[in-house]
Amino acid sequence: MPVLLSCYVIALPFAIGIIGKSFIVADIFLLLLIGVSFYNFLLRGGFRANPADAGFLLLIAASLAGKHVLAEPEAFAFELASLIFMYVGARVIAARIDRRKKLEKLFNFIASLTMVLLSVSTLIIFFRHFGEVGLTKSFFSVYGNFKGLFNYTNQMAILLVCFWPFFITRLSDKPFFKLFWYFIVFSVTVSIGSRSGFWVIFLQTALIELMPFRRKKVSKVFLRFGSLIAVVALTISLLATDSGLQRSLGDAGTGPRSSNVLRVKNFREALNSAPDWLRGYGLGCFDQTHVHEVHNTPFSVLVETGVVGFMAFIAIFAFYALKFYRSSEIEELPNLKFALSLAWLGLISMGMFHYLLRNRSVWLIVALTIAFITLQAEPQNE
Amino acid sequence: MNNLAEKSITYAALKKTAGIFPGWSIFCFLLWILAQSFFLFYPPRGYVADDIILLGSVRGQPLISIQHLWEDVYNDDGLMLEVLEKSGIHQGKNRIEALEFLNENIRKNLRFSIVNEVLFRISFIQPGKSSIRPFLNTFSERFLAEASAVNDDELQRRRRRVTFQFEQLNRRNYLVYRLLAPTSLLVDLTPGENGFGGELKLAENESWYGKLAMLIINELNQDLYSARVNLSNHTDMTQKILAMFPFATIRLTDPETPARPVQPYLIIFYMFIPLAIFLFYLAGLIYLAPDDEQNGKDAASV
Numbered sequence: 001m002p003v004l005l006s007c008y009v010i011a012l013p014f015a016i017g018i019i020g021k022s023f024i025v026a027d028i029f030l031l032l033l034i035g036v037s038f039y040n041f042l043l044r045g046g047f048r049a050n051p052a053d054a055g056f057l058l059l060i061a062a063s064l065a066g067k068h069v070l071a072e073p074e075a076f077a078f079e080l081a082s083l084i085f086m087y088v089g090a091r092v093i094a095a096r097i098d099r100r101k102k103l104e105k106l107f108n109f110i111a112s113l114t115m116v117l118l119s120v121s122t123l124i125i126f127f128r129h130f131g132e133v134g135l136t137k138s139f140f141s142v143y144g145n146f147k148g149l150f151n152y153t154n155q156m157a158i159l160l161v162c163f164w165p166f167f168i169t170r171l172s173d174k175p176f177f178k179l180f181w182y183f184i185v186f187s188v189t190v191s192i193g194s195r196s197g198f199w200v201i202f203l204q205t206a207l208i209e210l211m212p213f214r215r216k217k218v219s220k221v222f223l224r225f226g227s228l229i230a231v232v233a234l235t236i237s238l239l240a241t242d243s244g245l246q247r248s249l250g251d252a253g254t255g256p257r258s259s260n261v262l263r264v265k266n267f268r269e270a271l272n273s274a275p276d277w278l279r280g281y282g283l284g285c286f287d288q289t290h291v292h293e294v295h296n297t298p299f300s301v302l303v304e305t306g307v308v309g310f311m312a313f314i315a316i317f318a319f320y321a322l323k324f325y326r327s328s329e330i331e332e333l334p335n336l337k338f339a340l341s342l343a344w345l346g347l348i349s350m351g352m353f354h355y356l357l358r359n360r361s362v363w364l365i366v367a368l369t370i371a372f373i374t375l376q377a378e379p380q381n382e
Numbered sequence: 383m384n385n386l387a388e389k390s391i392t393y394a395a396l397k398k399t400a401g402i403f404p405g406w407s408i409f410c411f412l413l414w415i416l417a418q419s420f421f422l423f424y425p426p427r428g429y430v431a432d433d434i435i436l437l438g439s440v441r442g443q444p445l446i447s448i449q450h451l452w453e454d455v456y457n458d459d460g461l462m463l464e465v466l467e468k469s470g471i472h473q474g475k476n477r478i479e480a481l482e483f484l485n486e487n488i489r490k491n492l493r494f495s496i497v498n499e500v501l502f503r504i505s506f507i508q509p510g511k512s513s514i515r516p517f518l519n520t521f522s523e524r525f526l527a528e529a530s531a532v533n534d535d536e537l538q539r540r541r542r543r544v545t546f547q548f549e550q551l552n553r554r555n556y557l558v559y560r561l562l563a564p565t566s567l568l569v570d571l572t573p574g575e576n577g578f579g580g581e582l583k584l585a586e587n588e589s590w591y592g593k594l595a596m597l598i599i600n601e602l603n604q605d606l607y608s609a610r611v612n613l614s615n616h617t618d619m620t621q622k623i624l625a626m627f628p629f630a631t632i633r634l635t636d637p638e639t640p641a642r643p644v645q646p647y648l649i650i651f652y653m654f655i656p657l658a659i660f661l662f663y664l665a666g667l668i669y670l671a672p673d674d675e676q677n678g679k680d681a682a683s684v
Binding site for chain 1: 388389390391392393394395426427645646647648650651654655657658659661662664665666668669671
């Protein structure tokens, strides 16, 4: 597997900012990957493109017409640069995975990384609970929720939602082994305190256990699902006083930080900007004049880039979804399509409550999907 | 041709595609011309013009409440329709249409903001330049007329009040002088040259009664002095501060001042238009480009 790509994936959980909080360690490797691809593009005089790329160009074109882009030039420039960087990065990563073996290796690599990440996170969390708080301070937010090395707890939750399906579909089917890891992942997610993160991971896990075509007996299905519930209940009983757990289960509280009041207010203000939806408010400009960004990815795209940008955005992901849905499983990797499907289900759910277009884990899933589609279409010259 | 397939894109391929579909190039070119022209006359967020009004005041203390006056004028449909008709920017004869136009196009874009206690700004925004000044000038003149009428009336009332106060205090002091001070103590008893009334001066007197009388009269003179100053503030047309705080409400902005675009850095926006159209054009070329099968190319050639 390409070294730069491996380094990029490893660096993803290490979200230590190099330039401010926005440019992190992983971005260096992605920048190098893009540089290598650009060099190849100059050498060969061309690149490979698909209609989704045309849609992306249209999205960029639509974003230039935003109403407030020149009133908030820094925010617009930052958001536009991030979007281009992430999409080009995803295409470049997909182009690097040009063999099925590479895809298999990357799949296993992500699964292993997830295992290590979960193990280390669990140790940190339990050390904090039963040991010295001061030593683990940098891994927790000011409100006591686990965030790893990310800036925000939600980023940690999104990474788990993206990577958890890769790990869980590679797990041995031994029940206690699986239950142990279920306990681990739920301990970590309740410590994160993200409602969407907890329930999406629960949904992903439940789907794996409840997929009837994967089990021969229906009774076994319910036994396994019951075990899952038992694990969740055990986690609850052990961490019942943890405010992160309470928040994970849906108790948003009444405080300004945790309640939904600000989000609903922001949502309403976004709806009130409807007269501007022809041109769009301006990419990245909405949260400059409001409390924060719209916590919904498609709605945010609609508000900020207008109807044209929204249609382009839908076209991009509809194209990839259509291609992915119509593709068959790659013979050597029967679980990959299932894992990617679970990851996408998680992302779509998370996208209803978060803005995901700047999240690197999300774009890695996009890259893997593009690579999966491309490898389906092309004959393999091994 | 499978437009949904991945394909090799080279400069030569794009050129070939542009040759195969000349209509797309022409369409994008026309779109660019149209967009650039449209935004030249109707820039994003429109044009804005301001009129700065200086309210009549007495040494910086406004005579009327601009907030209340604005609400009265702004919400007066009859007055606003008169202004609209006089400005000539709406040609409809139907009153209902005029009211709709007033509510949808005028009121939503007409704002005022307070700069300080006596200075406020009326702003009017429109998509195009031509309709701004005719309406704003007419509106400002009418607003000025309304403000001046109320302002002048209030000024006259205040002048009468301060004049009465001064006369009353002056008369009081005179009576007290007469009561307390014997004639020998009074040095001067002549009416003032500027019509404010006479002023009495006390001669120096060493007696205890004289000193007591002087003390009482000195105290009373403070009120009289304040009343005289107040009267001067309201009536003296020679005071220099009138240059800064006139009694009358006036418009400071020249009626010929042109409207300016609301959008900052508009020149950059005009550069974004061709860039956006170019990206749109490129997206179309990528979509329309023939796939690798049609080109007979090896899929992994690029």
